[in-house]
Amino acid sequence: MSIPELIRQAATRFADRPFLKFQDRTLTFADLDHHTDRLAGALAAQGVRPGDRVAIMLDNVPEWPLSWLAVLKAGAITVPVNVRYRSADLAHILTDSGATLAVTSPEYAPLLHEQGVPTLTETSGPVPHPTVRPWDLANFQYTSGTTGFPKACMLTHDYWATTARTMAEFLEPRDDDVMMVAQPFSYMDPQWMTLTCLVAGIPVAVLPRFSASGFWASAREHGATLTYVLGTMPLLLFKQPPHELDRASRMRLVLCSAIPPRLHAALEERWGAPWRELYGSTETGLDLLVRPEATGTVGTGAMGLPPPGKEVEVLAEPGETGEIVVRGHPMMRGYWNHPQATATAFEGGWYHTGDLGFRDEHGYIHHAGRTKDMVRRGGENISCAEVENVLAEHPAVLNVALVPIPDELFGELPKAFVQLRPGHEPGRQTALDIVAHARRRLAKFKIPAFVEFVSGFSLTPSARIEKRHLLQPARDQRAGAVAVEGEPA
Incomplete structure (x- = not known):
């Protein structure tokens, strides 16, 4: 089924029920159909x-x-853009996707115009009625892959519809359910959550942004019963001072990717709701989940079992660690403009996640690290190659390598190893100058937290930096590095 069909079906079935709940505006399912028709016409x-x-x-x-x-509804393809992007990362997304138009606000319009992309100025027009089929493309969803710049995952209408139906069946929605979203809509999660609510006929309450101090107050205000968190969000929530109303919300299930095992039981106890693991990717959608009744998984790190239509394996003997691979339905059609990367990702008929894992005696898969050339900073994937390219533009930089280093709060932080050109001194001011350049070109979350100067790099036979030599396990990666986190631009 296509998404326009889902919208019209929901508008008929649920009509005047509230659907999209924002701070100052609530839209019903019927409103959704009406307003999207008008915008499609524009x-x-x-x-x-x-x-x-x-x-x-x-x-x-x-x-x-x-x-x-x-x-x-217009039969076109959406290119979600992170509002924190600036000239370099924005130029890559717009050029690679071939976007011909943008929908934005006055705040961000100048950035788009600088890239030569016009913005929507029409307010209405005759409603178009193109033929939209389930296998037609719906999104170019950009994600940081194993190497190189972010690539666009080509996601179809059926990809989204199948994900939404699978999640709706898993959640077993009730008439009084309310889903709460705290992540930016340019990410995958608010999109699948919204479509899940569209299928289930329940409201989705959208917060302006994630706030650790205000999250549970918002849950109480909206009467939220379902939500999804990831990355640093659980730890940031747990670090908030205990509140007498911590257990006063209506929350009945918190879905989370990468629940900290040592905090799992404490998270449930504090807020009085089960927390259950969900694992997937932009490329493959939902791959593993833990059912609400699976209380034995609490604190174990188990990521669950595949939903119907999916197979997930570990390329290793039972109990051993190997790469996690996925096949089945739904799945991206491939990477836009990257046929070789697509072929590599699907080698042998399986999607190679780049994640390492093992299977326990109960059949549950556990995460055990990554093979990808990227940094996972909280809930953000950072392409090392993208940041390296920007850092290398600075006149003082001869060569550079970005690597992840462990961090208690964020999981990982980006650290830049920099080889300077002759005539430049490896001091704090040089590090700040290099980082200031990056701040003008990249989103804040991509900026290195530490800079270490080196005299040279060990190279592979193909003249690539051997990053494995930069991260000796016994070494304190902060020692000898310039800490630039939070420094002014």
Whole structure:
């Protein structure tokens, strides 16, 4: 089924029920259908045709999901853009995707215009009725892969619809359920959560941003019963001072990717709700989940079992660690403009996640590290090659390598090893100058937290830096490095 069909079906079934709940505005299922028709008409009036790519660069406002779904009604393809992107990362996304138009706000419009991409100015037009099939592309969802710059995962209408139906069946929605979203809509999670609620006929309450201090107050305010968190969010929530109303919300299930095993039981005890693991990726959607009744998994790090239609294996003997691979349905069609990367990712008919894992005696898969050339900073994936490319533009930099180093709060932080050009001194001011350059070109979360100067690098036969030599396990990676986290630009 296509997403426009899901919208019209939901508008008929659930009509005047509240659906999208924002701070100052609530839209019903019928409102959704009406407003997305109007926006689809505006897009068509400004020249958008089936197959065109339309970027969306907005904060968590009603116009984000409305624009996304309107683009799909127009038969076009959505390119979600992180609002924290600046010239370098924005240029890559817009150029690679071939976006012909953008939907944005006055705050971000100048950035898009600098890249030569016009913004939506029409407000209405005749409603287009293109033929939209389940296998047509819906999103170019950019993700940091194993190497190189972020690549666009080509996601179909069926990918989204299948994910939404699978999650709706897993959640067993109730009439009084409310899903709460705290992540930016440009990410995968608010999108699948919204479509899950569309299928289930329940409201989705969208927060402007994640706030550790305000998260549970928002849950109480909205009467939220379901939510999803990831990355540093659990630890940041747990570090908040205990509150007398911690157990006063209606929350009945918290889904989370990478629940800290040592805190799992304490998280459940403090907020009075089960926390259950969910594992997947942009490329493959939902791959593993732990059912609410599986109390024996609490604190074990188990990531669960595959949903119907998916197979997940570990390329190793039972009990041994190996790469986690996935096949089945749904799955991305491939990486846009990267046929070789697509072929490599699907070698042998399985999608190679780059994650390492092992299977326990109960059949559950556990995470055990990664093989990817990237940094996982909280909930953000950072392409090492992308940051290295920007750092290398600085006139003082001869060569550079970005690597992840362990961090208690964020899981990993990016550290840059820098070889300087002759005539430049390896001091704190040089490190600050290099990082200041990066801040002007990249989103804040991609900026190195530490800089270490080196006289040279060990290279592979193909003249690539051997990063494994930079991260000796016994070494304190902060010792000898310049800490630049939080320094002014």
